[in-house]
Amino acid sequence: MSGFCLEGHGEEVCRPEPEAERARELGQAEDQVAECEKSLADHAALCAATDRALRDLLAADKYLADIPFDISHEEVQDQIAVLKGQSITVHVKREALPTLRVIVPQSTATVLDLNRAIRRTFDLHQKRRRRKRELKSSSSRSLQPDYELGVNISWRYIWRTYLLVLDNCGEPAEPLLDDQQLLSSYGVGNKSVLRLWLSVWSLWCAVDPSLVMVTVTADSLPDGNNNNVKLSEHGLQLTQTLNMQRQEFLQQACKLMGYENASLEDLNEQQMDHLLVDPSHKFLYCYVPKVACTNWKRVLMIMTGAWKNGTDPLEIPASLAHSVGIFQKLSSLQPDERRTVISDYTRLIITRHPFERLLSAYRNKLEGNSSSARYFQTRIGKTIVKSFRENPSNESLELGHDVSFEEFIKYLLTPNLSMGYQANQSFNEHWEPAANLCHPCIIKYNVVGKYETLLDDSALALYLANATNVSFPTGHKPSGTSSQLRKYFEPIPVGAIRKLYEIYEDDFRLFDYGLENVLGFEFG
Structure with missing residues (x-):
């Protein structure tokens, strides 16, 4: 037996060498890691198989086909509460975006509860959209971008910039401003429709401190005495909303x-x-x-x-x-x-x-027949023909008037030509x-x-x-x-x-x- 032995009380006690003990412990740890990884892989495979089976099961039943296959426990509880009359469904409309169907408690829900429910519902929809894209990309041969340039939604910014207003068949309604007020006090009930409106009376471009404040009122719009491109008050609101995004x-x-x-x-x-x-x-x-x-x-x-x-x-x-x-x-x-x-x-x-924009420049400057195009054809087109065309005609070499788009792309991808004549490279x-x-x-x-x-x-x-x-x-x-x-x-x-x-x-x-x-x- 390797190691060292001690004598005491008539017995010989042997212990392994420290290096051997450490090696044994390391081997046990590696075995545990391998077992854990195998377990995780098996679990992931089981989850994937369950997802597929559930998706197929729901899709095959006409009464269940509209249920998301990854429906959460919370969503199930919400639906049960609606059927029992304990919760209500509120529809939130957004300009040029799908309506959100939000569920909140019937009698106790406040404006703050609704705001939180809107956020949860939106986040869930976004997660499902991402998952659909992932499933689509994994089953198709289309090339995907190597970056995910998603913008994290600032809900603090959203509630500072937009107002929730009850859609009262065109009649003016009070915005839901008080977070602690019950929804019922604003007339919000089951199947009510709310709209997100831009808060135009004190509209701050809060994206950056240096951005200007915009206040849009009917009195401040142009008076129409000339041929300006004019937007209505509502049009300005929508354009500014998109601009802020x-x-x-x-x-x-x-x-x-x-x-x-x-x-x-x-x-x-x-x-x-x-x-x-x-x-x-x-x-x-x-x-x-x-x-x-x-x-x-x-x-x-x-x-x-x-x-x-x-x-x-x-x-x-x-x-x-x-x-x-x-x-x-x-x-x-x-x-x-x-x-x-x-x-x-x-x-x-x-x-x-x-x-x-690049194609527009090519068509205007190298494919066109204006005086500006002839200048570019003489200055750049001739260089392109000479550099990239096999057996060019004398006319093409002299005029540079028939550069193809593919030749133009080759020119752009050759820096010593496309940047060489520019002093600032x-x-x-x-x-x-x-x-x-x-x-x-x-x-x-x-x-x-x-x-x-x-x-x-x-x-x-x-x-x-x-x-x-x-x-x-x-x-x-x-x-x-x-x-x-x-x-x-x-x-x-x-x-x-x-x-x-x-x-x-x-x-x-x-x-x-x-x-x-x-x-x-x-x-x-």
């Missing part, structure tokens, strides 16, 4: 991507080249080429007084709107003045799906990522517009800037580019699309754009 998403994305500590001092003069200011209206606009920037520059010319021949933006020649030196830039201000802009001004950015502004032009995590825009909602967002920005003498042109029409995306991207190899996505990844993530709706897949 975009701001919160952008702020959370900046934090998740590690940009939250970026500051204005990090930008040099050239990086502020697209940041235009109008001190008279306390207004900043970052222009992004191929995102309605020509019309917005026209509007800004009227706001600043640079155009004195009327208030119709469309009368201003596009070439004049793009003239060098016509606008004041943020870079021209002193550091303390710049900080004032970031804290006090209305700050507007209009964004667009990155690939849609960036793309041409027409396909430079919007995040590089506008620095959204630093400027903290309080109007985050999108090309898809251009007219409403522009009207909101002008309203906040108190620019009542000018309108955003109502003649804006969809370009048709979005409907062409799949056609142009179909011949492009997936590997090239992935590399292209990486170039514009910040734009996708910061401004909440994806690939699935336009290309039919996401990247994993």
Whole structure:
């Protein structure tokens, strides 16, 4: 026997060596871990099998098919309480979102109880949506994103910003303001319908301390003496609600991507080249080429007084709107003045799906036949043809007028060509990522517009800037580019699309754009 022995009281007591004892204990621990892991694996497999069996069982019965297969014990108890008349069902309607069906006790429920029930119901719905997506992705071959950019709902922010109001067939109703009041005191009963309304009488953009306060009343709306794009009071409320959601998403994305500590001092003069200011209206606009920037520059010319021949933006020649030196830039201000802009001004950015914007630039500058297109074809198109086309014709080499979209993508993915002629090693502004032009995590825009909602967002920005003498042109029409995306991207190899996505990844993530709706897949 290995170890050492002691003699005492006529007996010899032997003990194993300490190293052997430790090895034995370690072996026992490893066996226990292995047994535990096997048990967990068996449990997970059992849970999965139970889920599948329960789902199949419910789906096969027409009376049970609408019951969630992962229904919780609490939900079962709630349904029993409703059937016994001990609880009531309240329907909460939200703009452009599904109605929430919430269950609360019949006689004792307070406003606070309802708020908590709404949160529980919403969280449960979100959990089920995520689970459905996971099940769908696990059974399909579609590529999934390698990040989960979900925004945690701030319920404190929700209840500070929105009011619960009983839908009383169009009649005015008292908002549910007192958390301790019984729901019955507000007239809320079984099958009552409540609406979430924006609290417009004291609407604070609470996403960030530097965001402006907005108060919308019927008396303060534009008077209709010109052709402004106008929104009704309700329209402004809805547009501002969506705008606030975009701001919160952008702020959370900046934090998740590690940009939250970026500051204005990090930008040099050239990086502020697209940041235009109008001190008279306390207004900043970052222009992004191929995102309605020509019309917005026209509007800004009227706001600043640079155009004195009327208030119709469309009368201003596009070439004049793009003239060098016509606008004041943020870079021209002193550091303390710049900080004032970031804290006090209305700050507007209009964004667009990155690939849609890229395709628009290609179609306009390399596929078109305008004088601007001929300039780009001569300057860039000829280089692309020479670099990527086998056996090009003399005409193509001379004019660069027939560059294919696939050749254009190859050009973008070749930095020594697409960035080589730029002194600051960036793309041409027409396909430079919007995040590089506008620095959204630093400027903290309080109007985050999108090309898809251009007219409403522009009207909101002008309203906040108190620019009542000018309108955003109502003649804006969809370009048709979005409907062409799949056609142009179909011949492009997936590997090239992935590399292209990486170039514009910040734009996708910061401004909440994806690939699935336009290309039919996401990247994993």
